[in-house]
Amino acid sequence: MIRQVLPPTSEQLEAARRVISDHLTPTPVATLWIRERPVVAKLEGLQLTGSFKVRGGLAAVDAARRDDATGAVVTASAGNHGLGIAHAATTLGVSATVVVPANASMAKVNKLRQYAIELIQFGSSYDDAQSHAKEIAMERSIRYISAFNDPDVIAGQATAFDELLAQCPDLGHVVVPVGGGGLISGVLISRDDHARTDVRVTGAQPERSHAMYDVLHGVASDAVVHFATIADGLAGGGDDGSVTNDIIAVHGVPLVLVAEAAIRGAVREAAQTSGLVLEGAAATAYAAIAEHLIDDATSKVAFIASGRNIAIDLLSELLIESPPGGAVTAR
Numbered sequence: 326m327i328r329q330v331l332p333p334t335s336e337q338l339e340a341a342r343r344v345i346s347d348h349l350t351p352t353p354v355a356t357l358w359i360r361e362r363p364v365v366a367k368l369e370g371l372q373l374t375g376s377f378k379v380r381g382g383l384a385a386v387d388a389a390r391r392d393d394a395t396g397a398v399v400t401a402s403a404g405n406h407g408l409g410i411a412h413a414a415t416t417l418g419v420s421a422t423v424v425v426p427a428n429a430s431m432a433k434v435n436k437l438r439q440y441a442i443e444l445i446q447f448g449s450s451y452d453d454a455q456s457h458a459k460e461i462a463m464e465r466s467i468r469y470i471s472a473f474n475d476p477d478v479i480a481g482q483a484t485a486f487d488e489l490l491a492q493c494p495d496l497g498h499v500v501v502p503v504g505g506g507g508l509i510s511g512v513l514i515s516r517d518d519h520a521r522t523d524v525r526v527t528g529a530q531p532e533r534s535h536a537m538y539d540v541l542h543g544v545a546s547d548a549v550v551h552f553a554t555i556a557d558g559l560a561g562g563g564d565d566g567s568v569t570n571d572i573i574a575v576h577g578v579p580l581v582l583v584a585e586a587a588i589r590g591a592v593r594e595a596a597q598t599s600g601l602v603l604e605g606a607a608a609t610a611y612a613a614i615a616e617h618l619i620d621d622a623t624s625k626v627a628f629i630a631s632g633r634n635i636a637i638d639l640l641s642e643l644l645i646e647s648p649p650g651g652a653v654t655a656r
Contacts, residue, residue: 330471330568333480333514340391341384341480342487348383348416351488354627357599359615364626365496366611367489370602370633374408376558377485377631378472381507382409384481386419389468395420397467401451401458403429403437405558405632406472411440424458426450432636451561473505474567482511485629487519496524497624500613502606502631503528503537503580504559506569512629513576525621528573528580529613531556531588531605536563538580540570555639556588556605558632581619587612592635592643604635 333341352371356363369377390396396419400410403425414421422443425434429446437444447457462469470478485508490496501509509528516524530538533552540546540563551560563570573580588605591612595601603611610628613619619626 330474331476332568332572333476333483335518337388337476337480338483338514338518340388341380341477342484344383344387345380345481345484349379351492354489354492355599357595357601359611362626364614364628365493366601366628366630367485369485369629369631370604370607374405374412375632375634376405376409377482377508377629378405378409379412380409380484381475381478381481382406382413383416385470385475385477386410386413386417386421388477389470390417390419393468395467397421397465398470399424399458399461399465399467400470400472401425401455402472403433403451403454405634407433407437410470411437411442414442415440422458422461424454424461426454430636473507473510473562473569474564476568478507479510479514479569482508483515483518484511486512486515489627489629490515490519490521493625493627495625496627498525498527498619498621498626500527500529500610500619500626500628502556502559502610502629503530503562504606505562505564505567506537506573508629508631509578510569510572513572513578525624526576526578527613527619528578529610529618530580530582531559531609532582532584534560535580535582536561537570537573538582539563541574541580554585554588554605555592556609558604558606559609581613583609583612583616583618587616589643589646590648591615592640593646593648596640596644601630602633602635602640603630604632607631607633
């Protein structure tokens with residue numbers, strides 16, 4: 326079933342908080358030294374699935390279960406969202422179908438096969454997989470769960486900021502990686518719910534794939550151009566009609582663009598200086614701080630280290646890569 330998407334209600338926020346507190350342990354924070362300044366990292370890579378996406382997965386699958394006794398769901402993703410839905414469905418005893426492109430990474434496909442879900446490989450792109458997943462939702466009259474354009478998913482992601490505020494009450498500024506905008510929308514919703522508008526929020530996107538930045542600056546979504554980036558979890562987004570576009574626009578959140586070389590360097594720097602494994606999406610937020618794209622020299626700054634799911638061969642390549650100069654630009 327394809328639903329009209331609105332921002333999460335207070336009831337959806339509370340339901341997400343309940344199911345996540347029942348099934349997930351709060352992830353810790355750590356203080357890193359990034360270019361000689363202390364920065365708090367919210368370590369979402371320590372989730373069982375390696376990413377914050379399990380929060381939205383649990384909230385959305387639980388909502389589907391409460392709405393329909395069968396609770397069956399379908400989604401499209403070959404990455405962290407698919408793993409989050411698979412883990413949530415297995416945990417909550419719900420039937421789930423995950424559609425991935427036929428050419429999806431075998432490493433990710435193999436991880437999905439570890440869960441008791443229906444895994445379908447279809448088409449040659451994410452768009453093909455998503456279209457097929459939505460067809461399945463209509464045919465079976467079950468819920469399609471978007472990776473970001475879903476109120477319960479957003480409510481689940483909001484719990485990361487709930488925890489961060491409790492762990493760091495003097496927080497002044499948080500940097501959030503942005504793709505489709507589910508995480509940053511959750512942060513903004515949680516910030517409002519806690520009446521903490523004093524906390525500044527900045528979004529970070531890869532310079533090679535920044536649909537949200539373009540759409541919010543008036544570019545038609547079908548005119549957005551994407552290039553390959555190691556921050557593959559942030560590729561895409563900016564879909565026409567997505568509630569996340571509206572949430573970000575209403576809050577006037579600045580987005581900064583991070584060059585590919587800086588993201589690659591951030592993966593290496595975090596591992597070498599802090600022993601922290603960051604996938605490209607998380608490294609985008611780290612790099613935005615490291616390269617001084619964040620206009621804040623006084624507040625306590627944090628970033629959401631959104632995940633650790635980086636291929637071992639890519640991580641090995643980045644650890645021995647020589648850092649170039651002039652790696653970052655902002656707009």
